[in-house]
Amino acid sequence: MLNIFIRRLLLAIPVLLAVASLTFFLIKLAPGGPFDADKAVSPQVLKNLNEAYNLDASEWEQYVDYMSGILRGDFGPSFRFPGRSVSEMIATGLPVTFELAFYAILIALLIGVSSGVLAALKRNTYLDFIPMAIAMIGICVPTFLMGPLLVLIFGINLEVLPVSGWGQLPGDKILPSITLGFAYAAYIARLSRGGMLEVLNQDFIRTARAKGLTERNVVIKHAMQGGLIPVVSFLGPAIAGLLAGSFVVETIFQIPGLGRFYVEAAFNRDYTMILGTTIFFSAMIVFFNLLSDLAAMWLNPRSRDIS
Amino acid sequence: MSNSSTLWSDAIYRLTRNKAAMFGAFILLILIACAALAPWIAPYSYSFQDLELGASPPSAAHILGTDVLGRDLLSRILYGARISLLVGFVATGVALVIGVSWGIIAGYAGGKVDSIMMRIVDVLYGLPFIIFIILLMVIFGRNLWLLFGAIGAVEWLTMARIVRGQVMGLKNQEFVMAAKAMGVSNFSMFRKHLLPNILGPIAVYATLTIPQVMLLEGFLSFLGLGIQPPMSSWGTLIKDGVESMEEYSWLLIYPGITFTITLFALNFFGDGLRDALDPKTTDN
Numbered sequence: 335m336l337n338i339f340i341r342r343l344l345l346a347i348p349v350l351l352a353v354a355s356l357t358f359f360l361i362k363l364a365p366g367g368p369f370d371a372d373k374a375v376s377p378q379v380l381k382n383l384n385e386a387y388n389l390d391a392s393e394w395e396q397y398v399d400y401m402s403g404i405l406r407g408d409f410g411p412s413f414r415f416p417g418r419s420v421s422e423m424i425a426t427g428l429p430v431t432f433e434l435a436f437y438a439i440l441i442a443l444l445i446g447v448s449s450g451v452l453a454a455l456k457r458n459t460y461l462d463f464i465p466m467a468i469a470m471i472g473i474c475v476p477t478f479l480m481g482p483l484l485v486l487i488f489g490i491n492l493e494v495l496p497v498s499g500w501g502q503l504p505g506d507k508i509l510p511s512i513t514l515g516f517a518y519a520a521y522i523a524r525l526s527r528g529g530m531l532e533v534l535n536q537d538f539i540r541t542a543r544a545k546g547l548t549e550r551n552v553v554i555k556h557a558m559q560g561g562l563i564p565v566v567s568f569l570g571p572a573i574a575g576l577l578a579g580s581f582v583v584e585t586i587f588q589i590p591g592l593g594r595f596y597v598e599a600a601f602n603r604d605y606t607m608i609l610g611t612t613i614f615f616s617a618m619i620v621f622f623n624l625l626s627d628l629a630a631m632w633l634n635p636r637s638r639d640i641s
Numbered sequence: 642m643s644n645s646s647t648l649w650s651d652a653i654y655r656l657t658r659n660k661a662a663m664f665g666a667f668i669l670l671i672l673i674a675c676a677a678l679a680p681w682i683a684p685y686s687y688s689f690q691d692l693e694l695g696a697s698p699p700s701a702a703h704i705l706g707t708d709v710l711g712r713d714l715l716s717r718i719l720y721g722a723r724i725s726l727l728v729g730f731v732a733t734g735v736a737l738v739i740g741v742s743w744g745i746i747a748g749y750a751g752g753k754v755d756s757i758m759m760r761i762v763d764v765l766y767g768l769p770f771i772i773f774i775i776l777l778m779v780i781f782g783r784n785l786w787l788l789f790g791a792i793g794a795v796e797w798l799t800m801a802r803i804v805r806g807q808v809m810g811l812k813n814q815e816f817v818m819a820a821k822a823m824g825v826s827n828f829s830m831f832r833k834h835l836l837p838n839i840l841g842p843i844a845v846y847a848t849l850t851i852p853q854v855m856l857l858e859g860f861l862s863f864l865g866l867g868i869q870p871p872m873s874s875w876g877t878l879i880k881d882g883v884e885s886m887e888e889y890s891w892l893l894i895y896p897g898i899t900f901t902i903t904l905f906a907l908n909f910f911g912d913g914l915r916d917a918l919d920p921k922t923t924d925n
Contacts, residue, residue: 349764357776364780474904476856478863478876479897482883490887571766578771581864586883596772597864600779612776615769623767 339628346620353616354404358397361605387411400609409610414602420610427592430500434510434583434591435576439569441515446522447565453523454530454561455553465523472520477579481513481586500589510587514579518572522565530561563633570626574619652841655917662913668906676722683716688871696889706891708881714892717873718899724874725900728789729855729907735793736800736854737847743797744804745831749812759805762798770795774857778866788867792857796850803846807839841918848911852904859900875900 384390388399403410409420449465456462475483488509489497496506533539534557542552580593588594592611599607656662675682684704691711699706705714747758774791781787811817811834820834855875861867862876863883870877875896882893 345764349767353768360776360780470905470908471901474852474908475897475901476859476904478860478883479879479893479900482879482886482893483897486886486890486893574769574771577769578860581771582860585864596775597866600775600864600866603779608776608779612769612772615772619769620767 338631339624342624342627346624350613350617350620354401354613355397357609357612358400359393361609362393364603364605387413404613409614410606412604412607414599414604414607420607423595423607424592424611424614427590427595430589431577431580431584431591431593434500434507434514434580434589435573437507437511438514438576438579439518439572441511442518442522442572443565445515445519447526447562449519450523450526450565451530451553451558451561453527454534457531462527466527469520469523472516473524475517477513477517478582478586480516481509481583484509484513485586498586498588500587500591506587510583510589513586514576514583517579518576521568521572525564525568526562529564530557533557533561536560559633563630566626566633567630568626569629570623573622573626577615577619652914652917656913659913659916661909662917665906665909665911665913668902669910672722672903672906673726675719676726679716679719679723683713683719685713685716687712687717687720687873689713689716696885696892698889698891705895706889708892709885709889714878714895717878718875718896721873721875721878721896722899724785724868724872725855725858725876725903728792728858728868728874729851731789732792732796732854732858733847733850735789736796736850737843739793740797740800741804741836741843743801744806745808745835747801748805748808749827749831749835751809751812755805759802762801766798771857771860774861775864775866778861783866783869785868785872788858788861792854795857796854800843800846800850803842804839807842808835811835811838845911845915845918848907848914852907852911855900855904855907875903 381390388396391399400410407421409424412418412420412423415423449469453462453465485497488495495509496503497509499506500510501507539552539557542556543549547556577593580591581597582593583589584591584594585597595607596611596615598604599611689712691707694707694711696709696711697703697707703713703715705718707713708717743758743762747755750758774795777787777791817830817834820830825834858867858874859876859879862874863880865880868874868877873881878896879893879900882889882896886893
C-alpha cells in the first residue's frame with residue numbers, strides 16, 4: 335500500500351512538472367502582450383512595466399524564475415489586477431469552490447448511493463425504474479441547463495430560494511449545490527446499482543443470508559463494501575468534472591470561487607492567472623485521483639493482498 | 642454473402658427489437674434530416690431580424706417565438722442543430738482516429754512500446770483536460786476547427802484503452818498468426834484483420850462519445866468560449882436563453898428541450914447498440 339502510494343506520488347512529480355512547463359510555453363505563444371491596452375501606452379511606461387514583471391528577461395530566465403516561484407507557493411502577480419498576486423486570488427477563491435464541491439458531492443453521494451442500492455435491492459420494480467429514469471435525466475440534462483432551470487422554477491417563479499450569491503442570503507447555497515451535485519448523483523446511482531447487482535449474486539452473500547443475518551446486515555456490512563468500489567473509483571475523476579462544473583455553476587450563480595476567477599481570467603487574457611490556476615488545478619486533480627485509487631484499492635481485499 | 646446469421650445481422654435483429662434504441666434512432670434521423678435540410682425547411686433565415694417585433698412568445702407566425710432581436714427561434718434551433726451535430730460527429734471522428742490507431746499500435750506491438758503508450762494514456766487521464774481546451778481556445782482564438790481538434794484530442798483516451806484490450810485478445814488467435822506467418826504487412830494486418838474484428842466495440846463507444854462531445858461543446862459555448870456569433874449552436878442558444886430567461890423563458894426552454902432530447906436519443910441508441918453487440922453486458 336505505502337509502496338504504491340510513494341511510487342505514484344513520485345510519478346506525479348514529473349507529470350506536474352511537464353504540465354507546468356507545457357502551460358508556461360503555450361502561454362508564451364499567445365498573441366499580444368499582457369499590456370496591450372485599448373489606449374496606447376508610452377514606450378517608457380511599457381519598458382517599466384516589462385521590467386517590473388520581469389518580462390524583459392530571456393524566456394528561459396523567466397521560466398526558471400517562475401518554476402522556482404511555484405515551489406515557494408508563489409504564482410506571480412496577476413496581469414489584470416495590479417497589486418494582487420495569483421496566489422492571493424487562489425487563496426480567496428479556493429475555500430468557496432471547495433465548499434461548493436463538498437456540498438455537491440455530499441448531495442450526490444447521499445442521493446446516489448441510497449437510490450442506487452435501493453434500486454438494486456428492489457430490482458425490476460418501480461423503486462428501480464423511477465430512480466433510474468431520473469438518473470438518466472440527470473445524465474442528459476447538462477449542468478448549464480439544469481442550473482438556469484432550477485433558478486427559473488425555484489428562484490423566479492416560486493420565489494422560495496435566492497437566485498444568486500454565496501453566503502449572503504439564507505438558503506443561497508442550496509441551488510448551486512444541487513445543480514452541481516445532481517449529475518453526479520445520477521452517475522453514482524447507476525454505478526452503485528450496477529456494483530450492488532454484481533455483488534448480490536455472489537456466494538458470500540448467500541452464505542451471509544444462510545447463516546441468518548438480517549437483510550439489513552447483509553446489505554450494509556457485506557454487500558456495500560464490495561458493491562460500492564466502482565463509486566469510490568469514480569470519485570477521483572469526478573473531482574475533475576466537479577471542477578469543470580464549478581466553472582458553470584459559479585458563473586450562473588455569481589459565486590466568487592476559483593472557477594469563476596478562471597473563466598474571467600480566460601476572458602480577460604490574464605495570462606499569469608490562467609497559468610497559475612491551470613497548474614494548481616492539475617496538481618489538485620492528480621492528488622485526488624491518487625486518493626480515490628488508493629481508497630478503492632483499500633476497499634478491495636484482492637488488490638490489498640497484492641501490495 | 643451467406644445467409645447464416647453473422648454477428649452484424651444478429652446485432653441488427655436485437656437492436657430493432659429494442660424499443661428505446663429504435664426510438665432514439667428515429668429521433669436522431671429526424672434531427673439529422675432537419676439539420677441537413679435547415680436552409681429549406683426553416684421558416685426564416687437564422688439571421689433575419691424583425692427588430693420591431695422584438696421578443697415575442699410562440700405564435701402562429703413564429704411557432705417557438707422570437708428572441709430579443711426578433712429572430713425566429715425555430716429557425717435558429719434548426720441552424721444550431723447543424724453546428725451542434727457537426728461538432729458531435731467531427732470531434733468524435735477525430736477522437737476515433739487517434740484512439741483507434743493508438744490502441745491498435747499499443748495492443749499489437751505489446752511489450753515496452755505498449756507499456757509506454759498506455760502509461761501516457763494513464764497520465765493524460767489524470768489531467769484536467771477541460772482546462773487545456775479553455776487554454777487552447779484562449780491562446781489560439783475561438784476557431785471552429787480548433788474546437789473540433791481540441792475536443793477530439795481529449796476524448797480519445799477511453800477509445801485507445803478499449804481498442805488496445807480488444808487487440809490484445811485478437812493478437813494470439815490463429816488467423817492473426819497465420820496472416821503474420823504469410824508475411825502480411827503491419828498496415829494490412831491492421832486494416833484487413835484487426836479492424837474488422839473490433840468494429841463492434843468501436844461503434845458502441847463512438848455512439849456514446851457523441852453525446853459527451855456535444856455536452857463539452859455546449860459547456861464551452863455556454864461559457865462563451867466555444868462557438869462564436871453569428872454562428873450559433875444549441876449551447877450558445879441556451880446561453881442567450883439564460884440571459885433573458887426572467888422575461889422570456891421560452892428562449893431557454895425550447896433550446897434546452899431540443900438539446901436534452903438529442904442527448905437522450907443518443908444515449909438510448911448507444912446503450913441499445915451496446916446491448917445488441919454484446920449481449921453479455923445487457924444486465925447493467
